[in-house]
Amino acid sequence: MxxxxxxxxxxxxxxxxxxxxxxxxxxxxxxxxxxxxxxxxxxxxxxxxxxxxxxxxxxxxxxxxxxxxxxxxxxxxxxxxxxxxxxxxxxxxxxxxxxxxxxxxxxxVLPNVPFDDVPIGADEKDNVEIRQVGTVKPRPNWVKEHYEIGEALGLMDFERAAKLSGSRFTVLKGQIARLERAIGQFMLDLHTTEHGYIEVQPPLLVRDEVLFGTNQLPKFEEDLFFVPHGEARLGLIPTAEVPLTNLVREEILAAEQLPLRYTALTPCFRSEAGSAGRDTRGMLRQHQFYKVELVSITDQESSVAEHERMTQCAEEVLKRLELPFRTVVLCTGDMGFGARKTYDIEVWLPGQNAYREISSCSVCGDFQARRMDARYRKADEKGTRFVHTLNGSGTAVGRALIAVLENYQNEDGSVTIPEVLRPYMGGLAKIERA
Missing domain, CATH: 1.10.287.40 (Serine-tRNA synthetase, tRNA binding domain)
Structure with missing residues (x-):
């Protein structure tokens, strides 16, 4: 606000x-x-x-x-x-x-004010690439998309998922289910042991005022799922940003406590309102998916530097997985409602022959803090200031799974396991059809 x-x-x-x-x-x-x-x-x-x-x-x-x-x-x-x-x-x-x-x-309902260095533009075509990491290899004619790989291995089932829940759900089985779990655990371990984030296991159902605090309400109500709760309701979190950021709501922190850095691996739930006809095949756009979230609570002077740091933490995930990616700064027309500046990290998907977003890292200034009444006090000052908040995907687990399947696929239909994930897979080096 x-x-x-x-x-x-x-x-x-x-x-x-x-x-x-x-x-x-x-x-x-x-x-x-x-x-x-x-x-x-x-x-x-x-x-x-x-x-x-x-x-x-x-x-x-x-x-x-x-x-x-x-x-x-x-x-x-x-x-x-x-x-x-x-x-x-x-x-x-x-x-x-x-x-x-x-x-x-x-x-x-007023959006945040973009930083002066954010490129002005109407949509994603006006985003500006700032770096590419990794080599995009020539695309062989046998390359498949992730859902073709998963279905051929007998480990990805969209038909049965539709019987259970309708469209935009997936059933994963066997070693692909384990691979998704391994990716999430790897990300958590990296962020907690090397990047200084504190792991949190937050509630998945939250109150309206919590959703208001991170600006999901009122503007994005149609994107959320709600369940009755007594005479009120609770919302299923669309991202762990919601509970993690609200951990400091209605509090006054000492400046010495900052920055606070939190991470969580949670299911996320989105209705995908307005996405009719987009990415209807496969796992790219789901009602339910896993994501490792990064949240930072900082003082006013540190938030811009923290934004760069957070983005580097998210990029490191893809570097360790040896996945080609690029980082772009979003233009004013493509940037999220609560952000002052956003970097999107886009991973290369050879099946689509395109880069697709896998992480979005935003600095929000005091926009969310005003909605949450989250403040801090410096030892030499009588008054209080609003904290600055940042959030980013570190990264989306389902999309990382897609990227691994497509970048590590072999001509015979098998999938090689990235070296960094093999300890989480019991030493398994390759997924093959049984």
């Missing part, structure tokens, strides 16, 4: 930011004017409410003086005035809450 004080003082900066994100000039102007108008209405009402409270207090003292002076007429007049003021205050406090909610609702 953006700072309303900053918006009041920098309306044109927000208008320019919205235009960079694809809003028309007219839409950006009206959006900012609406937010400022709501803020002015709230501030004006709160000011009148405070004046009324001050007058009530002053009139109460005047009643005492009037009674002391035996001026009963004045005392009665003042009592009548206080009665009117009390009625105004009672109604005014309810109206203040309504005005507060109206402002928060308007702020909640």
């Amino acid at each position: 953006l700072d309303i004080k900053w918006i009041r003082e920098n309306p044109q900066a927000l208008i320019d930011a919205l235009k960079k994100r694809g809003h028309s000039a007219e839409s950006a102007q009206s959006t900012v004017e609406d937010v400022i108008a709501r803020d002015e209405a709230r501030r004006e009402h709160v000011s009148r409410l405070q004046e009324a409270q001050e007058r009530r207090n002053a009139a109460s003292k005047e009643i005492g003086k009037a009674l002391g002076a035996k001026d009963s007429a004045l005392a009665e007049k003042l009592k009548a005035e206080i009665g009117e003021i009390k009625g105004f205050i009672q109604n005014g406090e309810a109206q203040a809450r309504t005005l507060d909610k109206a402002l928060i609702d308007a702020l909640a």
Whole structure:
């Protein structure tokens, strides 16, 4: 959530930011004017409410003086005035809450402001590649896509998954199921033993306010799955970013505690609303998948450097797996709602003859912290500051499985196990059809 004080003082900066994100000039102007108008209405009402409270207090003292002076007429007049003021205050406090909610609702749907160095563009075609790692080999004519490999091995079953749950689900069996588990364990071990992240096993069901804190609500409600919970509901996490980031919600941390770095391997659940017709074959876009998430909580001065560090941690996974990849910086039109800057890591999939996203690492500034009321205090300062939050995939386990299957496939239909994963596979060097 953006700072309303900053918006009041920098309306044109927000208008320019919205235009960079694809809003028309007219839409950006009206959006900012609406937010400022709501803020002015709230501030004006709160000011009148405070004046009324001050007058009530002053009139109460005047009643005492009037009674002391035996001026009963004045005392009665003042009592009548206080009665009117009390009625105004009672109604005014309810109206203040309504005005507060109206402002928060308007702020909640405003996207974050991109950094100045983020390339301006409309969609993924305007993203900018910053590096390539690994060699993309010539594509033999026998190369298959991951689902063809998995089905031929008898270890990937989409037909039975559809009987169980419908489309966009997969049943993995045997050594491919073990390979997916091995990839997740390898990632966790790397991030916890070498990169300094603390492993967390968080809840998979969270409250609405937690989803609001990491900006899934209200904007992306249709992408979520919910289950009833008493008179309320709980949401299935679309990513472990949600519970990991919210670990610091409504807290004031000491600056010395920062940075906090968390990682988790969890199932993730997404309805994939708006993805009809996209990646309908295979495992690329699923309702349920595993992902290793990276989350950092930092002070204001460290978040940009932490973004580079997090991206390098995610890249290291692909380097150890010896998978070719490239890293791109997303343009303003392709960047996520809560991000100020995002790097996407795209792994090479020879079956598709294309790079596909496997990790997205974003720095959010204090955007999420304001929604969570997460702060920190420096030892030499009286006040508090909002923490800065970052999140990234370290990486998506299912997509890493796809990349391993496609890059390590052999002409005879077998799949060689990457060296780094063999200890997790009991020393197995190759997956072959039984």
